[in-house]
Amino acid sequence: xxxxxxxxxxxxxxxxxxxxxxxxRARLHSGGELYFCAHHGRQHLPQLADQxxxxxxxxxxxxxxxxxxxxxx
Numbered sequence: 001x002x003x004x005x006x007x008x009x010x011x012x013x014x015x016x017x018x019x020x021x022x023x024x025r026a027r028l029h030s031g032g033e034l035y036f037c038a039h040h041g042r043q044h045l046p047q048l049a050d051q052x053x054x055x056x057x058x059x060x061x062x063x064x065x066x067x068x069x070x071x072x073x
Contacts, residue, residue: 009058015040023061027054038062 013022015037024041026034026048036044038059045055 007056009035009056017044023057023059025056026052027056029053 007025009022009025011021013025013035014020015022016035017040018037020037020039022035023038024036024045026036026045028034028048028051030051034044034048041057041059045052048055
């Protein structure tokens with residue numbers, strides 16, 4: 001059985017549009033990858049849907065961080 005390990009995005013991964021921390025990675029059919037912050041991901045991913053082989057989205061981490069800092073769950 002082959003288990004695929006998912007690469008978690010880190011603070012070193014930056015948005016290709018603005019340089020902010022990337023929370024979304026799109027792997028393209030052409031073999032390239034694009035990284036987006038949450039804002040630019042929402043803006044560009046609908047157009048990339050046909051070109052992407054895989055879209056890895058970690059934007060839920062933004063709400064987890066906000067909930068932890070305010071004590072909400």
